[in-house]
Amino acid sequence: MHASVITHLRCPVCAGSLNAANRALRCAAGHSFDLARQGYADLTAGRSVHAGDSADMVAAREALLEAGHFDVVSDAVSAAAAGVPGKGLILEVGAGTGRYLARALGPARVGLAVDVSKAALRRAARADPRIGAVRADVWRGLPVRDATADVLLDIFAPRSGAEFARVLRPGGVAVVVTPAPGHLAELVAALGMVGVDPAKPERLAASLQPWLTHLGTTPLRADLTLDRAAAAALVGMGPSAWHTDPAEVTATLATMAEPITATLEVHLSLWQAA
Template sequence: MKESLLCCSVCGQPLTFDEKNARCPKGHCFDRAARGGYVHLLRQHRRGSSDPGDSAAMCQARTRFLEGNWYGPLRDTVAKLAADCAPQDILDAGCGEGWYTRAVLDACPDARLAGIDLSRYALRHAGRTCPRGDFAIASLFELPLADASVDLVLHLFAPMCAEEFARVLRPGGTLLTVTPGARHLWGMKEVLYQKPYENPTEIRDLPGLTFEREVCVEDTITLTDPQDIAALYQMTPYAWKTPKEAADRLLHRDALTTPISFQIHLYRKG
């Protein structure tokens, strides 16, 4: 059994994990084995639907693409920056399938980690492939963690809730955020849209946190498998809002070359 960073969604007490369940000192029990390694800590008033978070199809597409290591430069940089923080306790806020999580834990072999996401499909994969982490369905806007309980919060391509991140960070702790750079996936946008638009790149002021520095990661990738092109498209927000005619132009291509660009921002809690 191991004490987790996660807390009971009923009483707020720390949870202890074993292979099958998670329990708090007051006896509240959460089934872990039946869910594929994660627990359900999303409170009722935070449930926007009966099946929140990314769909199975989106998670499968993201897993296929990421496991091809197309975003390897970003993963390696995030893992190195995390290790530089020498954290004992880490929250991966919006962990998805755990692809970045695994690299961070490899770089921080003595750290504990809790991963939060809304998608049960993503967390099943994370629970199977990252046994060192404790994973839960929960809202980033109501984190099931105690105040000042982690040294590092990872926040990659997920909704921002600075107040909650500041709450769970210890004094001196770090928030590491990743957002798309201005011309991220520009090659794909040129196929989809007549007038592609750049992503916003401003440095945000976050309450309770002080901006420290920016690290940029850029590369160019060439996809030569139509299934990889489809996976990349399906894991992005463009798949929700692009007209079918434009999507067909992309999905019928045999190859796609595009820049990838990421902004990593590091913030410190005073």
Template sequence: MDPRILARLRCPVCGEPLAETTAGTARALRCPRRHSFDIARQGYVNLLAGRAPHTGDSAEMVAARTDFLDAGHYDTVATALAAAATKIVSGTARTGDTGPADGDGSAYPLVVDAGAGTGWYLAAVLAALPDAVGLALDVAKPAVRRAARAHPRAAAALADTWQRLPLADRSAAVLLNVFAPRNGAEFHRVLDSAGALLVVTPTADHLAELVDALDLLRVDPAKADRVAGSLGAHFTEESATVHRARLRLSRTEVTTLVGMGPSAWHADPARLAERIAALPEPVPVTLAVRLAVHRPR
């Protein structure tokens, strides 16, 4: 594992620093109290403290997300995140507060994606920040297997966002939270005081055409207020922007899009397939998300 990332990790059991060990072909991270966490052959490390209460997205949902994102349909979101993260890191560099330093004394920013999925958004941000390293955290094994290969300067760990994050205090320059759960207290603990949390949530009209035609789950109109409420004790919303794009999708791509989202857990597959088959092709779909920049209090 990249030593610049490893230096920021902490044992999820006792909070002590971690070091990489090797025994034959087996690799693991181990703390001074001898808590040990295996590094899988796919490259990710399991930093769950006990069994997670849920397993996250299925392999089918992760595969659907990979296909859809790789096709560029959500490039609008990735571009907005990269621009926001670049502004944050550039501003931090100007103040001289760039976070902890690595072994040779040079400072470097760590970008953490909490609920990273396949690491696609993290990779886009790292591509815009050549001096940064990244860590993808997700509770789903199929997701972190892919996230471990998302970018040469990224690592991936199996971790539950609702538990204590396996990171040192104030270790992250930027936190990404894209369509994922939010743990305000932990986000505040691991984020540097000069850093920022970037939260992407759907607006009320996101995928509106599919919601109506396919009877999918609807976005709560009070979503932004609920997000602000969940973070308000620890963060102040500095700014928010809405980003839109008009997509033209094939029926196959619509099936993939539905399969990568929360409606995949609730829709009847046969009924859904029937409704998608009835859609005119190409299918016009509205992408509409809100990107909020939150600063720690």
């Protein structure tokens, strides 16, 4: 793990500084956390966390992102991160494969990918040499020092306003991407995907205020042109994977003419520590 990333971490047990030693991260109090051979560190401190996305879900997401279907999101996130002063850390919560984080680093910053999914962290640890990857659950507290991140990315991921405000430095900004009500509406109707709660903006604000101040929201939209494999990946990469039958999805897609069209519609919002 990149030495500059380790300086931003803290022990999940005692909150002391961590240092690298013999393929492990250790604090002065003697707590030690092994670095997996795939390059990530498990900083859950033995506390039970859910398994997160499966290997199949992670692979589906990587295929969609690599094909460029979500470039409108990646480009906007990168531009937002570049607009925040500083040359320090970009932290991504629920980082998945780390592709958004790698794009957002720019020439001078280092990145920390946090996720609970081991399958995701294996990919995130390889996304860029300047990215460190750790297993942790935002709801149980991030193993990250106070006031240390220039930018925090949260893209279709869980949110904790108190933790976000704690780890952001003064003037730091959280870049949050959430689905809009029309996101993938065509596939939601045809394939039984989980729809977007119309009250999503209100729930987002409730999760981040009063710890963070809303700086503004930008709507992002793109028309997706998909083959059947890409449409199946869209179902399989997110929450709908837990609520749909893959065989039924495949059978329905077989009846649909290619290309399959769908609307990507999300909101990118910026939040600063209050």
